[in-house]
Amino acid sequence: MPSFVITQKCDGCKALDLTACQYICPNDLMVLDKSTEKAINRAPEMCWECYSCVKICPTQAIEVRGYADFMPLGGVVQPMRSSDAIMWSVKFRDGDIKRFRFKTRTTPEGSIEPDAGYSTGTSDLKSPLLRTEPESSGMSDLSKLD
Amino acid sequence: MDIINNFETIEVTTDLLILGGGMAACGAAFEAAHWAKQHNLKVTLVDKAAMERSGAVAMGLSAINEYIGLKDGTNTLEDYVRYVKNDLMGVVRDDLVANIARHVDASVHLFEKWGLPIWKDEEGKYIREGRWQIMINGESYKTIVAEAAKNALAELGENGTYYERIFITGPLMKEGRCVGAAGFSLRENKFYIFRAKSVIDVMGGAVHVFKPKSMGEGLGRSWYPPFNSGASAYFAIRAGAEMTCQEIRFVPVRFKDAYGPVGAWFLLFKAQATNALGEDYMEKRAEELKNWLPYGTAKPTPANLRNYLMMLEVEDGNSPIYMRTEKAIQKIVNEADDEKSAKRTLKKLESEAWEDFLDMTISQALLWASTNVKPEEKPSEIAACEPYFIGSHSGGSGAWVSGPEDLAPDDYKWGYPNMTTVQGLFAAGDASGASSHKFSSGSFSEGRIAAKAAISFCVDNPDLPNIEQEAIEKIKEQVFLPLEVFTQHKDLTVDPEINPNYIKPRMFMFRLQKIMDEYAGGVSNAFKTSKPLMEKGLEFLQFMKEDSEKLAAADTHELMRCWENIHRMWQAESHIKTMLFREETRWPGYYFRSDFPKMEKNWKCFVNSRWNPETDEWEMTKKDIIDLVDLEEH
Ligand SMILES: Cc1cc2nc3c(=O)[nH]c(=O)nc-3n(C[C@H](O)[C@H](O)[C@H](O)COP(=O)(O)OP(=O)(O)OC[C@H]3O[C@@H](n4cnc5c(N)ncnc54)[C@H](O)[C@@H]3O)c2cc1C
Ligand code: SF4
Ligand code: SF4
Numbered sequence: 165m166p167s168f169v170i171t172q173k174c175d176g177c178k179a180l181d182l183t184a185c186q187y188i189c190p191n192d193l194m195v196l197d198k199s200t201e202k203a204i205n206r207a208p209e210m211c212w213e214c215y216s217c218v219k220i221c222p223t224q225a226i227e228v229r230g231y232a233d234f235m236p237l238g239g240v241v242q243p244m245r246s247s248d249a250i251m252w253s254v255k256f257r258d259g260d261i262k263r264f265r266f267k268t269r270t271t272p273e274g275s276i277e278p279d280a281g282y283s284t285g286t287s288d289l290k291s292p293l294l295r296t297e298p299e300s301s302g303m304s305d306l307s308k309l310d
Numbered sequence: 311m312d313i314i315n316n317f318e319t320i321e322v323t324t325d326l327l328i329l330g331g332g333m334a335a336c337g338a339a340f341e342a343a344h345w346a347k348q349h350n351l352k353v354t355l356v357d358k359a360a361m362e363r364s365g366a367v368a369m370g371l372s373a374i375n376e377y378i379g380l381k382d383g384t385n386t387l388e389d390y391v392r393y394v395k396n397d398l399m400g401v402v403r404d405d406l407v408a409n410i411a412r413h414v415d416a417s418v419h420l421f422e423k424w425g426l427p428i429w430k431d432e433e434g435k436y437i438r439e440g441r442w443q444i445m446i447n448g449e450s451y452k453t454i455v456a457e458a459a460k461n462a463l464a465e466l467g468e469n470g471t472y473y474e475r476i477f478i479t480g481p482l483m484k485e486g487r488c489v490g491a492a493g494f495s496l497r498e499n500k501f502y503i504f505r506a507k508s509v510i511d512v513m514g515g516a517v518h519v520f521k522p523k524s525m526g527e528g529l530g531r532s533w534y535p536p537f538n539s540g541a542s543a544y545f546a547i548r549a550g551a552e553m554t555c556q557e558i559r560f561v562p563v564r565f566k567d568a569y570g571p572v573g574a575w576f577l578l579f580k581a582q583a584t585n586a587l588g589e590d591y592m593e594k595r596a597e598e599l600k601n602w603l604p605y606g607t608a609k610p611t612p613a614n615l616r617n618y619l620m621m622l623e624v625e626d627g628n629s630p631i632y633m634r635t636e637k638a639i640q641k642i643v644n645e646a647d648d649e650k651s652a653k654r655t656l657k658k659l660e661s662e663a664w665e666d667f668l669d670m671t672i673s674q675a676l677l678w679a680s681t682n683v684k685p686e687e688k689p690s691e692i693a694a695c696e697p698y699f700i701g702s703h704s705g706g707s708g709a710w711v712s713g714p715e716d717l718a719p720d721d722y723k724w725g726y727p728n729m730t731t732v733q734g735l736f737a738a739g740d741a742s743g744a745s746s747h748k749f750s751s752g753s754f755s756e757g758r759i760a761a762k763a764a765i766s767f768c769v770d771n772p773d774l775p776n777i778e779q780e781a782i783e784k785i786k787e788q789v790f791l792p793l794e795v796f797t798q799h800k801d802l803t804v805d806p807e808i809n810p811n812y813i814k815p816r817m818f819m820f821r822l823q824k825i826m827d828e829y830a831g832g833v834s835n836a837f838k839t840s841k842p843l844m845e846k847g848l849e850f851l852q853f854m855k856e857d858s859e860k861l862a863a864a865d866t867h868e869l870m871r872c873w874e875n876i877h878r879m880w881q882a883e884s885h886i887k888t889m890l891f892r893e894e895t896r897w898p899g900y901y902f903r904s905d906f907p908k909m910e911k912n913w914k915c916f917v918n919s920r921w922n923p924e925t926d927e928w929e930m931t932k933k934d935i936i937d938l939v940d941l942e943e944h
Binding site for chain 1: 340341349376425461465529530672676679681682715759762769844937
């Protein structure tokens with residue numbers, strides 16, 4: 165099954181109103197099984213392997229086992245995401261391991277100021293100029309077709 | 311109906327309603343907030359998922375595919391229009407493509423300020439993957455853009471709101487004007503009626519209309535995300551809007567099975583694709599391209615024709631088709647001055663290649679890991695995926711929208727930019743047609759264009775038409791019908807999945823996929839179809855339409871699946887109707903009409919369709935292509 169939950173590690177997000185994996189899954193797949201108080205992917209064949217649940221789980225309880233109808237067993241791709249970078253470890257079927265680290269963001273989380281310091285050139289609702297234009301485009305005016 | 315009494319009706323009144331939370335919706339929210347504030351208007355956004363990770367960019371992206379570079383004089387608007395028009399075999403609206411292109415750079419500059427890491431060279435210029443694409447560290451692309459959209463809505467105080475986990479089922483109409491939308495919550499027993507002066511339809515494209523290649527767990531590994539299910543098209547069609555290019559599906563060629571991106575390999579690493587014999591089929595079959603002039607010999611070769619040459623190889627038995635990763639890497643490494651720098655180059659390349667997958671198709675990394683692929687050692691297979699509807703990428707489907715005041719010819723404009731032919735209903739991103747190649751940045755920009763126009767519509771049309779309680783009750787019954795059907799009949803059989811009185815959404819989806827696959831040019835038929843096949847397919851679709859009233863859902867999650875498949879079914883019908891009407895083959899690598907195997911001059915036009923809500927019939931029309939940019943120039 166694409167994303168799966170490790171029994172030992174999942175604490176059902178007890179401290180939260182809603183489990184993190186259920187909050188995030190874009191396909192509404194992750195649910196809390198009331199009898200076990202553990203999360204489960206309710207329809208693995210509808211999973212995009214997008215890793216959104218893997219990245220957000222506070223206890224690293226979620227991993228992905230590649231689609232069994234075409235992936236041999238043994239490959240593991242696991243991320244650790246912080247607020248400005250992501251670390252990936254890729255384990256091959258033959259045991260080889262590669263690690264990659266990528267930047268994800270250059271500003272602190274939550275700090276976005278929509279105008280980003282640009283000003284808007286017009287208050288005319290009928291003008292084709294959009295918010296922060298033309299300044300944000302780096303041009304003095306909007307281009308037209310010649 | 312007892313079931314509906316379990317669902318409280320919540321009525322939300324707003325000025326502008328944004329449906330969806332993806333790239334176009336986030337652009338719309340960012341833009342709308344600014345203009346709404348000046349005019350003291352309310353803006354409400356509704357997404358079926360969590361904006362932070364919803365839509366096609368949920369996983370992230372490794373490139374921004376539309377950046378013109380106007381300020382540096384890298385390219386012109388005309389260049390971009392020409393590129394897009396060639397790629398779509400002449401069928402695009404120049405006015406729409408140019409309008410998006412002239413705003414897209416500004417959007418990208420905002421992304422960068424908001425915190426998206428964009429690759430730069432020593433001079434501080436964006437690093438290009440290809441002529442139009444720039445490279446990013448894009449794991450958090452959607453998270454960043456969603457944060458900007460939410461912060462923009464917050465500028466409106468209580469006039470700016472967003473709702474997550476509400477599934478939009480369809481439009482609210484009043485005398486031909488779109489005045490809102492209906493939906494239900496996936497978390498609480500609530501039915502929602504959103505009433506609005508103007509509505510922006512930005513709920514993405516559609517997948518799982520056709521049978522995918524993997525039918526086990528890999529069903530979910532479509533290139534396009536399984537959670538975009540045709541809501542945009544359904545919404546516009548049912549509102550009575552004119553649609554365009556509904557025949558222009560997209561069939562991407564990607565790494566086989568996991569559908570990892572090939573763009574970086576082709577453009578950045580300059581890799582070649584060959585058949586099993588090591589032959590470059592683009593070279594070998596160059597003559598074939600002359601059958602598709604003037605587009606066939608344009609540079610770059612249109613995506614569908616590249617596909618087509620590959621499909622001809624497969625037909626001739628020359629598969630597997632390979633991306634020669636090992637040769638590309640070897641070539642780059644050989645160009646290094648000494649062994650030390652060769653090692654460094656290899657390391658950098660390796661990291662870039664893996665990031666490309668890890669940023670946007672993690673499954674591909676997993677497939678390489680589970681099959682011990684080291685790209686520097688051996689090539690990897692590529693193949694055509696199943697067909698998708700994604701008007702923002704290399705397909706063209708969507709609503710027919712009004713063009714920009716200062717660029718559009720008169721025939722292409724009837725009011726506000728990006729307004730559909732329905733008063734008050736706007737579309738952008740995957741939801742608007744004939745303006746391909748907008749991608750993430752262009753969809754965001756088009757959402758902005760639509761939002762400013764939609765706010766302007768609210769100012770000019772300050773009345774909020776009333777909807778009678780009776781009409782609302784009727785919609786509510788219809789929305790929850792699958793729950794009612796299930797409760798009524800479930801006790802008849804031991805297995806709730808099998809019951810003669812209803813059909814569950816999963817099997818309903820499989821039935822649709824089988825029809826489309828076999829009759830409408832899916833994978834099994836090598837993308838070929840014909841009039842007799844399509845007519846047969848429509849016959850089966852008619853049964854589906856009737857059976858859709860017997861869809862059954864055990865809970866609200868399944869209720870969503872029912873509605874997703876109703877949306878897909880309408881997308882499917884409009885697709886077949888449009889392919890049937892166009893009696894030629896124009897995009898042979900997307901679909902091929904065996905009964906009309908050639909491109910015809912008299913079909914160099916748009917095909918528009920409209921489902922007439924009064925008569926329940928489809929009206930098909932040809933629309934002229936008005937060229938604003940000369941194709942031949944380059
Ligand atoms: C695999 C893949 C790779 C891509 N690579 C690139 C790339 O490298 N560079 C690039 O620039 N572009 C790329 N694109 C294109 C880009 O992702 C799209 O152009 C863009 O996301 C389109 O924006 P949108 O807002 O129309 O749709 P989306 O961003 O998909 O948003 C759709 C929204 O609608 C919501 N929704 C759907 N149905 C409903 C409903 N019934 N009710 C309520 N809400 C609903 C969804 O939850 C989502 O929020 C790629 C696309 C794919 C699929
Ligand atoms: S997010 Fe992790 S810990 Fe929380 S419920 Fe899901 S799997 Fe369990
Ligand atoms: S990997 Fe993505 S689609 Fe699959 S369960 Fe996790 S969040 Fe949902």
